[in-house]
Amino acid sequence: MSPRVEEQNQHIRDKRKQQLLAAGAKVFGERGYAGTKISDIVGEAKLSHGLIYHYFSSKEDIFIELAKTAFMTSYEAIQQAVQSSGSPFERLQAMTEGIFATPRESGHFFLIALQTNTSKTVPEEALAISKEYSGKTFDLLQELFQEGQELGEFVREDPMGQALMYTSLLNGVVFTRLTYPSLEGFPQIAQILRMFTDSGFRKE
Amino acid sequence: MSPRVEEQNQHIRDKRKQQLLAAGAKVFGERGYAGTKISDIVGEAKLSHGLIYHYFSSKEDIFIELAKTAFMTSYEAIQQAVQSSGSPFERLQAMTEGIFATPRESGHFFLIALQTNTSKTVPEEALAISKEYSGKTFDLLQELFQEGQELGEFVREDPMGQALMYTSLLNGVVFTRLTYPSLEGFPQIAQILRMFTDSGFRKE
């Protein structure tokens, strides 16, 4: 084989793998790990039944790769926001706005993350990845709230409690938006931030 | 048969049905609808495989009955809190405290409700029940926030937006508590209420 052909084959393989991952994200998100059949994924990707096993070793394998993407991108988005410039309040505001500006398709990854944390049918490795990144995420957020309290921008209370409440709120709002996709003007970012700002120092 | 025997049989039937429903709530909550096998339910209930079909017509039937319980009890708890005495703020506070004082086992019903709204594998009838009760729940909450705004206890903003944010927060916090069962002192009710109270009128 000439290098030219080899290169084309590699391109096809990458494309097929992406096709299957995109289809998997959608179907796993909508139907859950146990509720998703291989035929659902290849049907969504418009590929034949057997072909999926040329790109992934098993159904578990696909889910784990998708879970990895879900938790890594979520963590990196928060990391970037927390470590950017601006005051703690400004960074929290920008991060929150950024999260709710993400495209619709990311909802599938949110549901995959949700299932990983709530369903015992999901591959063990996916849960391990979740735990790894959620610990790191809480560390980042706790630091942000701690700093904001010292600057007087946030209410003085347990920073970990604030970090837990912030992620809880995020999860809840994303879930509500998934349940009612036609909702407009929700959420109001100012309403979310009000939870953490002291009345005396409240921003407009 | 004497009435005495008939009465005993009825008692056994009620007991078995409750046994199966309790087992179903646990495994459906933990494994999801598609991920739950009949053998999981009867195994948890410590009954034989075939017996479950003497009490329920199908796997769907059991899930629908559990979903009905989940949405009805949630709605009734909110209804009772909203329609009780006290100012809107006091009722919101009491309701929030009550929700997080519920026993651990109710977590399974929360997960069943969650799956009903996010998984396309769940019986259609369960989703219909969810929609019916969520509409009625939002009406109650919207009324409470509206009233609270008129009395100056809550921030003036779209009452439906407040109702959506409140239920989102509730869902998110319950989810966080399920993910980290060892968490203590979370959530702080005051922190939640701060989202809706105006700084000038804020309670202690």
Add this chain to the structure above:
DNA sequence: GTCTATAAATCGATAGAC
């Protein structure tokens, strides 16, 4: 690289004995 056919295991539901 892609497809169809099939193997092997599993699951929901029923039948029939006790």
Add this chain to the structure above:
DNA sequence: GTCTATCGATTTATAGAC
């Protein structure tokens, strides 16, 4: 009322042709 045995359909994963 309860249990075991079994049918029928479905599913993951593999084999082999093109």
